[in-house]
Structure formats: structure tokens, C-alpha cells
Amino acid sequence: MYFPRIIQISRHRHRISYKSSLPSGEWLCGVCRQNIEIDYGAYSCDKCCNYVVHSICALGKDVCDGEDLEGVPEEDDITLGVESFDVISEGVILHFLHDHHLYLQASTLYDENKFCQACVLPIFEGNIYSCIECGFILHETCAQSRRKLQHALHPHPLTLRHLNQYEYVEFECDACDRFCGGFIYGCHLKECDFDLDIRCASISEPVDYQGHEHPLYLALNSEEQPICHSSVGGRNM
Structure with a gap:
């Protein structure tokens, strides 16, 4: 009651x-x-x-904040209308986490000294956005990451920010427990202290994993195995 x-x-x-x-x-x-x-x-x-x-x-603490929203107007989708970049011209953007224009290019060669500033992974073949004034580079897919995100692992909206080189710190992702740099999604509430690296934040359920024939869903806690949508004899596999 x-x-x-x-x-x-x-x-x-x-x-x-x-x-x-x-x-x-x-x-x-x-x-x-x-x-x-x-x-x-x-x-x-x-x-x-x-x-x-x-x-x-x-009503689990990682799923809901417990607030009763009866009588409270429902907000629109928080991810709409908050694109991460403005289109300056064809193939040229201005990302909100960088001061200079970024130019779309096709990367054809691997360079061990070039890393994406968002996911901190090397630049291989594929489309990238690069700055001609400094060494700032983004994978095209990373550049398209939204400013705000509602993720299955946290009850509050998460906001994108850049953990840049001048902070001289790393953070531990609350999903994979790895120490990361680059772009992170964090909760605006200080008491939550919840952060996801951009790679973990990009994963949504259901997950189609090539090593399993059924869709997978996030477990309730990190000690559980991923949950298979299908069941045999009443037990999840």
C-alpha cells in the first residue's frame, strides 16, 4: 500500500x-x-x-529513485534536441567538447600515436573527425554520442563530459571497473558518484552477442551472469 x-x-x-x-x-x-x-x-x-x-x-535502487510521479507532467525524451555538435558545412562540425572545427576524413592507415579522444581507442580504418589546429580526433560514431543519456544501469539521466588530459586523473567506470580517460557519462547528482565510459554507455539492452543464440539482458547486479531472454524448464540459461 x-x-x-x-x-x-x-x-x-x-x-x-x-x-x-x-x-x-x-x-x-x-x-x-x-x-x-x-x-x-x-x-x-x-x-x-x-x-x-x-x-x-x-523499485530497486539501481533501477528507480523511488519518486512518486503521480500528478507530475511527463517530460519529453531527454535525448532529443541535445545533439553533441553543430554542422558548420558539409563534413565540418563544431563539437560542444572542443573549441575548434572538426573535419570529416577517411582513415586508411593505422597510426599507433593517434587515439580517439572519446573512447581512447586507436584510430584504424574508417571515418574520423579531426582538428587541423591540434591533435584532437574523434571516431565518427563517438562524435555522434548524445549529450544526455538514460542508461539501464542508473535511475538518473547521465550527461556527457570530457575527462581531458589537463585534469591528470582517471576514473573507474562503474560498469566495467576499468580506469579510463576520454569522454564519460556521469550523473549530475553528487551523492550518486556514478560514471560510465563512452564504450559501456553505448551498450543498450537487449544485447545481440554472437556467441549466444538468444538476446541478453543486463543482470540486477555485477555478480550475476547476463540474463538470457529464453528459458528452458523455467530456468534462465
Whole structure:
């Protein structure tokens, strides 16, 4: 009876509302991927007819901030209208994390001394944006990363920023536990202290992994194995 009526979770783009029971049928939790008993309370999406979440899963601290949004106007998609760069002309952009124009080029040779300033991976073959005034380089895909992101691993929106060379620090990604530099997505709330490197932030569920035949979903905590959408004999594989 004390559960919030309407909440926003990190695993779904729409708000979900509490229902004391569900219509007859088989329901699969959108977070833990386990079956849901229809006679117990659950959260469901009014816009997506088949999205349902266990109450406990929906209110987990890594999934929801617990705020009751009943009566609060629903905001538009936070990722819309916040592009990371302005198009100056064909093949020329101005990225919000760099002061100079970046020019689109095709990289054909590997140079061990050139790294993408966003993902800190080497530059191989492919399209890149480079600065003619300094050594700033971005993979084309990294340049297209949005300023704001809602990620499945955190209940609050994440904002893109540059951990540049002048800070002389590295940060530990809260997803892969690696010490990283370059671009990071961080929570604006200081008490969260949550950061993702741009590579981990780019992963969304479901994950199509070439070593497994079914889609994979993020587990509830780092000690669990990735969750397979399909099950055999009632057990996730």
C-alpha cells in the first residue's frame, strides 16, 4: 500500500504505474526476465501493452529513485534536441567538447600515436573527425554520442563530459571497473558518484552477442551472469 503509484525506471522509456493484479496470461518481468504471478501487484506500462515489472524489481535502487510521479507532467525524451555538435558545412562540425572545427576524413592507415579522444581507442580504418589546429580526433560514431543519456544501469539521466588530459586523473567506470580517460557519462547528482565510459554507455539492452543464440539482458547486479531472454524448464540459461 506504500508503493509509489507512478514511477520512471532506467530500463524503460515510458513511465510505469502500479497495478494490484494483471490480466490472465503469461507475463515476463522487464528487469529480471522471470515470470510474474498475475494475482500479485506489479508495475506496467500504459503505452506498451506487454511491458510489466515485478514491484521489487521496479523499485530497486539501481533501477528507480523511488519518486512518486503521480500528478507530475511527463517530460519529453531527454535525448532529443541535445545533439553533441553543430554542422558548420558539409563534413565540418563544431563539437560542444572542443573549441575548434572538426573535419570529416577517411582513415586508411593505422597510426599507433593517434587515439580517439572519446573512447581512447586507436584510430584504424574508417571515418574520423579531426582538428587541423591540434591533435584532437574523434571516431565518427563517438562524435555522434548524445549529450544526455538514460542508461539501464542508473535511475538518473547521465550527461556527457570530457575527462581531458589537463585534469591528470582517471576514473573507474562503474560498469566495467576499468580506469579510463576520454569522454564519460556521469550523473549530475553528487551523492550518486556514478560514471560510465563512452564504450559501456553505448551498450543498450537487449544485447545481440554472437556467441549466444538468444538476446541478453543486463543482470540486477555485477555478480550475476547476463540474463538470457529464453528459458528452458523455467530456468534462465
